[in-house]
Amino acid sequence: MTIQIGQSLPDIELSVVGEEIRPCRTGELFAGSRVVLFAVPGAFTPTCSSRHLPGYAQRYADFQETGVKVMCLAVNDAYVMQAWARAQQVPPGLLMLADGNASFTRALGLELDGSAFGMGLRARRFALYVEGGVVRLLRVEAPGELRVSSAEAMLAAIGG
Structure with missing residues (x-):
């Protein structure tokens, strides 16, 4: 079942990727913060690399001005996420989260079976707005969409 507005995020360990890679529980990551978490089906994939992540990188300062943290999630390993962040010149502070086993993605109920495309289990393209670990807004894309x-869209939705 897909997570619903008003529900708390599951507390699961992910890898936070930057210059260093470190494990962190989602309960700790989201505690006491306002966060936009967006998920992509895969690092280095066409739409994710040409539009989705670059849009957040370009508008990162706008989110900062509203006091909202930004995090990007993908069902990829931490080293792939690290290489992708470098290739995309992700600004410091925009957190890249590796959900290598899709544990968090499955717990959210937002997984996608990409086996037909040779990608295995992935995250659907979505964005969540979270306050203190509680989902306040959920936006899930239709297949092939980025709207x-x-x-x-998320800046407009949260009043940024």
């Missing part, structure tokens, strides 16, 4: 989970 409701874009940086611009």
Whole structure:
């Protein structure tokens, strides 16, 4: 079942990727913060690399001005996420989260079976707005779309 507005995020360990890679529980990551978490089906994939992540990187300062943290999630290993962040020149502070086993993605009920495309289990393209670990807004894209989970759409939705 897909997580619903008003529910708390599951507390699961992910890898936080930057210059260093460190494990962190989602309960700790989201505690006491306002966060936009957006998920992509895969690092280095076409739409994710040409539009989704770059949109958040370009608008990162706008989120900062509203006091909202930004995090990007993908069902990839931490080293792939680290290489992708470097290739995309992700600004410091925009957290890249590796959900290598899709544990968090499955717990959210937002997994996608990409086996037909040789990708295995992945995250659906979505964005969540979270306050103190509680989901306040959920936007899930229709297959092949990038509209409701874009940086611009989420900024408009949260009043940024």
